[in-house]
Amino acid sequence: MHKTISIAAINGNDHKHSGPDHPAPTVTQLNEEKGREPMAAIELRNVTKKFATADGGTYTAIENLSLTVEEGQFCAVVGPTGCGKSTTLTLVSGLEQPSRGEALVHGEPVRGIDTSTGFVFQQDAVFPWRSVVDNVAAGPLYRGRSRSEALTLARDWLRRVGLSGFEDRYPHQLSGGMRKRVALAQSLINQPRILLMDEPFSALDVQTRAIMSTELLHLWDQTKPAVVFVTHDLEEAIALADKVVVLTAGPGTVKAEFEIDLPRPRVVQEIRFDPRFTRLYEQIWEALRAEVAEAYARTTRLAEVAS
Numbered sequence: 001m002h003k004t005i006s007i008a009a010i011n012g013n014d015h016k017h018s019g020p021d022h023p024a025p026t027v028t029q030l031n032e033e034k035g036r037e038p039m040a041a042i043e044l045r046n047v048t049k050k051f052a053t054a055d056g057g058t059y060t061a062i063e064n065l066s067l068t069v070e071e072g073q074f075c076a077v078v079g080p081t082g083c084g085k086s087t088t089l090t091l092v093s094g095l096e097q098p099s100r101g102e103a104l105v106h107g108e109p110v111r112g113i114d115t116s117t118g119f120v121f122q123q124d125a126v127f128p129w130r131s132v133v134d135n136v137a138a139g140p141l142y143r144g145r146s147r148s149e150a151l152t153l154a155r156d157w158l159r160r161v162g163l164s165g166f167e168d169r170y171p172h173q174l175s176g177g178m179r180k181r182v183a184l185a186q187s188l189i190n191q192p193r194i195l196l197m198d199e200p201f202s203a204l205d206v207q208t209r210a211i212m213s214t215e216l217l218h219l220w221d222q223t224k225p226a227v228v229f230v231t232h233d234l235e236e237a238i239a240l241a242d243k244v245v246v247l248t249a250g251p252g253t254v255k256a257e258f259e260i261d262l263p264r265p266r267v268v269q270e271i272r273f274d275p276r277f278t279r280l281y282e283q284i285w286e287a288l289r290a291e292v293a294e295a296y297a298r299t300t301r302l303a304e305v306a307s
């Protein structure tokens, strides 16, 4: 029987309605019962992150960054290279702690890596020595499912990502797009309430990338986690997201946020032809352009000093 990892279970709250026939309530439902304002899925409050440098100093990667992602919201983060996009994800994931400010997930401070958060990175995080089905079954096994339950679940997720028939292959026997599907199944099988994606499709060719983006939206719609999707590609950001956040050249802070009111469900290859897409692109690029130019100018100045 398919067990849902509920927010109540994640937070250690037992709930009178939960059980096999009564799915556990979502954070929104719990808040409604308690008469509270719905809490955000992710909240960064005036976060600054400094890293120690080799010469004994510190480097500020992000500064006073505030960002809110609602439950079920798809948020894309764009900004010039080195502005702190990946660092922002590490603070939400618990891989790093803020130097100042607060990182909250479902209203609780992030204290370390939480297994209820899913990740998909640019590099494939698959085990090369395991078959595709064993790769996807790894999460449920780790969470205590029996091997046969985990394999049944894994086969179901491989079907959802279009990989039925490839269960017994090894990752090196798959194309880059297929490996990415394995990575998505590997993450989504755990039904994460938070999904963090760091340029997941950037290594794929243009056509595969568009197909994978549409598939991602379809899969996201089935379980609706809150997503933070980091990308350099503004078109990809607009095509996927409910909200696009533009960061400044480093130290990164939020320069502007744009609501993307394009209709859903979206086919990424086609939504670009919607006249509103072009208008949104122009507006957001206006905010992004100066930051990209600033980051580029800094790199050029550094190169001149070094030569």
Ligand SMILES: Nc1ncnc2c1ncn2[C@@H]1O[C@H](COP(=O)(O)OP(=O)(O)OP(=O)(O)O)[C@@H](O)[C@H]1O
Pocket (backbone or CB within 6 Å): 051, 052, 059, 060, 061, 079, 080, 081, 082, 083, 084, 085, 086, 087, 088, 250
């Ligand atoms: N662990 C670390 N130690 C020291 N400096 C770091 C560390 N992690 C990141 N940085 C620095 O912080 C800055 C922001 O890095 P980050 O990877 O977050 O940027 P980014 O916007 O994701 O970059 P890109 O778009 O090129 O992937 C960079 O200058 C980077 O060198």
